[in-house]
Amino acid sequence: MPNDPSDNARRIQMQREGPLLVEGPVEVVLEDGTTAVSDRCMVALCTCRRSRCYPWCDTSHRRRSRD
Template sequence: MPATAPAPAPARRVSAEPQGPVLIEGPVEIVLDDGTLVRSDRFMVAVCTCRRSRAYPWCDTSHRRRERAAAPPEDRNPS
């Protein structure tokens, strides 16, 4: 009887967000530069690509621009 090949692992869906993280359907394991293995069991994981995240490799939205709200215009003709 011929040996059968093992079934391929299910594919993970990955989405690259413009100006943002890479979204991966979880669970996810990531090997960091130093060899450390980190894991997330969430159903969707945001992986940081800008390295600004304090929770690296997970995205904490630090890539978003921080803009101040515009100050209200001064009333130049007080009554």
């Protein structure tokens, strides 16, 4: 059940010039309804949409500066 008090909270770290760092494992539901799954203990979610493996960050944001 969502928001059940017995569930452990996930920690998300926000970075001004980078991805969202999320403690895993995670399931990410994309705009088209597909689900991306990772069982890693920490994942980086792309916020700039430059990643070739979106929704996961591949550090493409480092190649160009944001406007």
